[in-house]
Amino acid sequence: MTDVLLSVEGLTVHRGARRILDDVSFSLGRGETLALVGESGAGKSTIAAALMGLLAGQARVEGTAAFDEAPDLLSLPEKAWNRLRGRRLAMIFQDAGAALNPCYTVGSQLTTVLRRQLSLGRAEARARAIALLESVGLNDAAARMSAYPHQLSGGMQQRVMVAIALACDPDLLFADEPTSALDVTIQAQIVRLILDQTKQKGASCIFVLHDLALASQSCDRIVVLYAGQVMEAGPSETVLRDPRHPYTRLLKSCVIEIGTSELDPPPGSVPGYDDLPAGCRFASRCPRALPRCRTDKPRLEEVAGRSLACWNPEEAA
Ligand SMILES: Nc1ncnc2c1ncn2[C@@H]1O[C@H](COP(=O)(O)OP(=O)(O)OP(=O)(O)O)[C@@H](O)[C@H]1O
Ligand code: SF4
Ligand SMILES: [Mg+2]
Numbered sequence: 001m002t003d004v005l006l007s008v009e010g011l012t013v014h015r016g017a018r019r020i021l022d023d024v025s026f027s028l029g030r031g032e033t034l035a036l037v038g039e040s041g042a043g044k045s046t047i048a049a050a051l052m053g054l055l056a057g058q059a060r061v062e063g064t065a066a067f068d069e070a071p072d073l074l075s076l077p078e079k080a081w082n083r084l085r086g087r088r089l090a091m092i093f094q095d096a097g098a099a100l101n102p103c104y105t106v107g108s109q110l111t112t113v114l115r116r117q118l119s120l121g122r123a124e125a126r127a128r129a130i131a132l133l134e135s136v137g138l139n140d141a142a143a144r145m146s147a148y149p150h151q152l153s154g155g156m157q158q159r160v161m162v163a164i165a166l167a168c169d170p171d172l173l174f175a176d177e178p179t180s181a182l183d184v185t186i187q188a189q190i191v192r193l194i195l196d197q198t199k200q201k202g203a204s205c206i207f208v209l210h211d212l213a214l215a216s217q218s219c220d221r222i223v224v225l226y227a228g229q230v231m232e233a234g235p236s237e238t239v240l241r242d243p244r245h246p247y248t249r250l251l252k253s254c255v256i257e258i259g260t261s262e263l264d265p266p267p268g269s270v271p272g273y274d275d276l277p278a279g280c281r282f283a284s285r286c287p288r289a290l291p292r293c294r295t296d297k298p299r300l301e302e303v304a305g306r307s308l309a310c311w312n313p314e315e316a317a
Contacts, residue, residue: 003030005171005204006051010063011074013046013055013228018273020046020059021228025300026307028221030171033195033205035215035236037251038225039270044208046228048174050074051206052091053081068171087117090170092178092194096157100149106133106160107145110167117168132163136193155186159193166197173198176208191218212251216240224248227270227281234306244303244313246288280311288312 006028013021021043028034036044049055051065051073065073070084093099101109110129114120120128126145133141136159149157158178165173175194179187191209195218198205209215215222216236223233224247232245243249268285277283280293290312298309304316 004028005030005032005068007066008051008063009065011047011050011065012062013043013050014060015058019228019276020273021050023300024063024225024228024230026221026223026230026233028172028204028206031199031202031204032220033198033207033218034221034223035207035209035219036223036225037209037212037215041227041270042225043228044225045176048091048176048206048208052085052089052174053078086113086170087168088170089172089174090165090168092158092161092165092173092175094177095181096161097149097154097181099161100157102149105146105148106152110145110160110164113164113167128167129163132167133160136160136163136166136197138163154182155190158182158186158190162190162194162197166201166203169201170203173203173205175205177210180210188214212240224251227276228273229281230300230307230309231282232306232308233300238305242317244306244308244316245310246286246314247282249314250285280309288314
């Protein structure tokens with residue numbers, strides 16, 4: 001990776017006595033797309049929330065996250081966040097219908113962001129808002145400016161959310177399952193739109209995806225999470241062509257067996273955060289577990305072009 005935009009080291013999040021994220025480390029290059037993959041409760045949204053500075057007062061956060069010239073996002077005061085959030089880092093939420101304000105028109109919500117963040121004048125903000133709506137594929141964009149969110153379909157609302165998130169040309173975009181509230185026929189279009197738009201603008205994107213095939217086709221890097229820990233991470237092509245972590249391999253085999261790219265849960269269940277094992281968190285479901293896996297926690301180490309946390313990885317293909 002030549003030009004690193006984000007470098008997360010040892011991100012650990014405690015909610016009360018529960019260690020929701022444990023020593024999560026990964027990095028992302030400028031203009032790269034990264035997929036966070038893992039079963040429900042793995043901590044994907046918590047990573048996005050921590051890196052957007054949204055956990056203040058709710059959780060104890062440790063570790064560092066160097067972002068461009070900001071030495072550590074995780075220790076930034078709220079005042080500094082107000083200059084970064086929405087401008088350098090933006091987020092597309094899962095449910096656009098809930099994230100958009102029902103009391104204001106689409107145009108008013110977009111121009112407010114443009115005027116506040118970029119100090120544009122009224123006419124300039126309007127022209128840019130229309131151009132943004134056109135760029136996200138909203139036909140009749142000028143007329144849509146005066147529509148209220150409820151007058152748009154779910155797909156159109158999500159396109160508006162994408163336009164708002166991209167309004168200030170952020171360096172890093174978080175998209176947390178941005179299509180799970182949408183009809184399945186629209187999902188692929190919106191994912192493609194987000195990926196195309198971020199690539200076009202040279203932005204980086206952290207995508208929470210439940211679709212392994214899509215992750216491998218469209219994301220440069222992948223981070224596989226299990227119960228709050230990184231199990232395997234690296235270039236998507238390397239990790240998914242030849243997964244070395246038993247959990248990644250299990251996820252991949254489920255996709256092949258079920259014959260769909262959707263991430264269906266493999267057999268067994270994720271341990272509860274109140275009752276985590278001392279060793280590897282995947283040990284109770286792992287077909288390759290050794291006695292030491294139950295007592296010693298494997299650390300994330302560089303192995304064959306990827307990061308891997310496992311005492312007994314699969315053989316290389
Ligand atoms: N506000 C909260 N208060 C307490 N615990 C929370 C809160 N939000 C998340 N958690 C817990 O943190 C853990 C990780 O949750 P998170 O939402 O990050 O997982 P996820 O990987 O995004 O899952 P999903 O795929 O279901 O969205 C879960 O055990 C969850 O119950
Ligand atoms: S550390 Fe042990 S239990 Fe954990 S994934 Fe590797 S082999 Fe399986
Ligand atoms: Mg989530």
